[in-house]
Amino acid sequence: MTAQVHVPSLLARAGTASLLTLAAVGGTILVPGAATEAQAATLSMKALKVAASKKGSPYRWGATGPNLFDCSGLTAYSFKKAGKKLPRTAQQQYNKTRHIPASHRQRGDLVFFHYGHSVYHVGIYAGHGKIWHSPRSGAVVRLERIWTKHVYYGRVR
Numbered sequence: 001m002t003a004q005v006h007v008p009s010l011l012a013r014a015g016t017a018s019l020l021t022l023a024a025v026g027g028t029i030l031v032p033g034a035a036t037e038a039q040a041a042t043l044s045m046k047a048l049k050v051a052a053s054k055k056g057s058p059y060r061w062g063a064t065g066p067n068l069f070d071c072s073g074l075t076a077y078s079f080k081k082a083g084k085k086l087p088r089t090a091q092q093q094y095n096k097t098r099h100i101p102a103s104h105r106q107r108g109d110l111v112f113f114h115y116g117h118s119v120y121h122v123g124i125y126a127g128h129g130k131i132w133h134s135p136r137s138g139a140v141v142r143l144e145r146i147w148t149k150h151v152y153y154g155r156v157r
Contacts (some may be wrong), residue, residue, distance in 0.1 A: 037057045044108025044124075044156060046082035049123045051075070051132040057135045066089075069134040069141060071122050075110060078124060086157055088123040097154025105153045112152040119152070 027107035051074055062066040072090045079086045086093050094112045105111075112130050113121035123133030126143055134141045 011100065017145075041106065041108065043079070043082050044106070046077040047075075047084075047156070048108040048124050048126060049066070049133065050078040050081045051141070052126070052143070054078075054130075054141045057134070058141050059137055059141075060135065071134050074132070074134045074141060075122050075124060079082055079156055086156065091119040093122055094119045094154055096154060098157055100153045100155050102151075102153055106155075108156075110154045111146060112154060113148065114150055114152055125153070 044098075054065070054069065054074065054077075056067055057065075059070060061070050063069050064073035069077065072086075072088060072093055074088075074145070075093060076086045076088060087096055090112060093110060097110055100109065105125055106124055107127045110126045111123045111125050112119045113123075121133070121135075123131030123144075126132055130143050130145050132141065132143055136142070
């Protein structure tokens with residue numbers, strides 16, 4: 001059983017020793033505003049579904065939806081609809097995510113395409129080596145295989 005505790009009120013009622021005992025026996029302390037892994041997974045899956053629902057929407061540089069998108073506009077829109085605000089650009093989004101290795105990627109994680117240390121494109125991982133993204137001028141939101149190994153992965157919390 002997991003105990004969920006609001007830390008300031010716990011300290012006021014029980015004292016530090018009881019808090020340490022709770023931690024020692026396997027209790028979980030939730031910090032206000034921090035998402036658990038399960039909450040992050042649910043958020044990411046909602047965002048993935050939103051992105052997929054935008055299939056066929058045209059690319060427009062700087063567009064953030066609801067009918068036109070650039071790459072980071074699609075990811076920001078999708079996560080906003082799922083309940084999490086992301087920064088505007090792909091690089092800013094990369095800077096705000098928890099960076100994870102490819103071996104730990106999950107559906108709903110963000111996939112950042114980079115040249116050197118500069119991030120230039122982002123999509124939402126759909127599983128099986130594919131992403132939902134808004135690729136470029138003249139294209140539409142679509143599901144596409146990841147075409148390069150020059151990617152970073154980030155998890156939205």
